[in-house]
Amino acid sequence: MSVSGSVIELARPSDRPLSSAPMPAPGFDLTTEYDAHSRVLFAFAVNALRDRGQAEDCVQETFLRAWRARDRFDPERAAARTWLFAILRNVIVDAQRSMQRMPRTVAGDSVDEPAAPADDTLQRLLLVEALAKLSDDHRVAVVAIHIDGESYSEVSARSGIPVPTLRTRVYYALRALRVHIDSEEDSHDRPR
Amino acid sequence: MTDPVDRRAELVAAAASDDLNPDEARELALLRATDPSIDVEIAELRAMIGDLGDTPWDSSEPDAALRDRVLAIGEALPAPAPVVPIARGRRWAVGLALAACVAGGAVIGGGAVGLLDGDDGPRPGAPGVLGALEHIDFSGEPAGVSIDGSLVAHTWGTETILEVAGLPAGESYSVVLVGADGASVDSGTFFGSTVTIDCRMNAALDRPEVDAVEIRDMSGAVVAAAELPAVAS
Numbered sequence: 001m002s003v004s005g006s007v008i009e010l011a012r013p014s015d016r017p018l019s020s021a022p023m024p025a026p027g028f029d030l031t032t033e034y035d036a037h038s039r040v041l042f043a044f045a046v047n048a049l050r051d052r053g054q055a056e057d058c059v060q061e062t063f064l065r066a067w068r069a070r071d072r073f074d075p076e077r078a079a080a081r082t083w084l085f086a087i088l089r090n091v092i093v094d095a096q097r098s099m100q101r102m103p104r105t106v107a108g109d110s111v112d113e114p115a116a117p118a119d120d121t122l123q124r125l126l127l128v129e130a131l132a133k134l135s136d137d138h139r140v141a142v143v144a145i146h147i148d149g150e151s152y153s154e155v156s157a158r159s160g161i162p163v164p165t166l167r168t169r170v171y172y173a174l175r176a177l178r179v180h181i182d183s184e185e186d187s188h189d190r191p192r
Numbered sequence: 193m194t195d196p197v198d199r200r201a202e203l204v205a206a207a208a209s210d211d212l213n214p215d216e217a218r219e220l221a222l223l224r225a226t227d228p229s230i231d232v233e234i235a236e237l238r239a240m241i242g243d244l245g246d247t248p249w250d251s252s253e254p255d256a257a258l259r260d261r262v263l264a265i266g267e268a269l270p271a272p273a274p275v276v277p278i279a280r281g282r283r284w285a286v287g288l289a290l291a292a293c294v295a296g297g298a299v300i301g302g303g304a305v306g307l308l309d310g311d312d313g314p315r316p317g318a319p320g321v322l323g324a325l326e327h328i329d330f331s332g333e334p335a336g337v338s339i340d341g342s343l344v345a346h347t348w349g350t351e352t353i354l355e356v357a358g359l360p361a362g363e364s365y366s367v368v369l370v371g372a373d374g375a376s377v378d379s380g381t382f383f384g385s386t387v388t389i390d391c392r393m394n395a396a397l398d399r400p401e402v403d404a405v406e407i408r409d410m411s412g413a414v415v416a417a418a419e420l421p422a423v424a425s
Contacts, residue, residue: 098412
């Protein structure tokens with residue numbers, strides 16, 4: 001079975017010593033970054049907001065803010081994906097606050113599940129973000145088993161993936177979710 | 193042959209979801225005898241599984257049209273203005289601005305909003321220069337509304353100076369500074385009025401960190417926004 005490769009992309013601290021030297025030239029290409037990250041960013045937004053239209057607006061707003069600030073993007077400090085997720089998290093929080101102040105309407109393109117509760121917590125947002133950041137293989141396995149409620153044998157019969165492989169993917173996915181949430185909570189707790 | 197590490201992962205994952213068959217349960221019991229961390233790990237995974245239960249997952253993809261909308265951003269927005277170095281040490285401006293806030297008096301919510309108290313304010317200068325007046329251009333305001341805005345970079349943050357006319361009297365609006373990381377920092381709130389409003393507000397966000405200034409209504413919708421040129425920190 002194969003469990004190699006990255007389960008989740010975690011924020012990595014800067015390994016660059018503090019310096020007064022000018023920042024390196026920014027490298028943020030809109031087309032490249034959209035094609036590389038839009039799918040996972042949308043997954044984060046649509047599952048946090050439970051509304052396709054609003055999720056797409058948030059993703060667009062994220063790239064707009066990133067584009068405006070592109071000369072400040074330093075790929076040595078954080079990967080573009082980590083930076084985009086940080087921007088999107090703030091955009092989603094703003095959107096949720098706006099939703100809580102407005103009468104709720106049901107748009108034609110709303111997903112079937114109920115809208116996120118008004119008291120949505122940072123914990124849930126972190127969990128959704130962590131799920132979005134999982135590799136496709138790991139996310140599919142953990143969603144099928146622990147969100148959709150299928151058994152390992154059912155998923156194996158449907159997908160052709162052996163049960164031991166599914167179990168191992170779920171194990172590493174759950175571990176990665178825990179590590180992501182703990183690291184983000186630590187970063188919020190640290191004095192800035 | 194299965195890697196022992198993977199086999200351990202398999203058994204722990206299966207135990208966490210009660211999916212072990214009798215042979216696997218015996219195998220796990222033997223492992224437990226030499227690795228007491230297994231029980232802790234199973235408990236941690238079960239807690240994580242419990243959290244997932246309330247998180248239905250939508251695996252749909254964004255519409256293709258979103259790509260066109262995003263890529264149009266690069267064509268619609270011009271290149272950022274040149275970086276302007278900040279001159280440090282003009283502390284006289286700090287005292288003047290603080291005095292204006294205190295003299296203004298009216299405070300709504302967390303931000304200070306005060307009437308301008310004369311023309312002894314800061315003088316025009318390059319964006320980001322401490323104490324200098326930086327004119328900003330708002331766009332998107334409704335017909336009949338005029339907004340004249342400026343910023344002053346301070347050591348404690350960024351001051352926003354507004355002259356607003358035409359917003360409905362009695363409606364409340366907030367002034368928000370949007371940072372490069374997407375975070376919003378409230379600068380203050382004001383009411384629309386039948387007369388022209390002059391006000392100053394402050395936010396604890398350094399000018400180099402501010403990407404845009406937004407005026408929002410009480411629903412959070414953006415009434416008008418000003419995009420700012422980048423300045424060096």
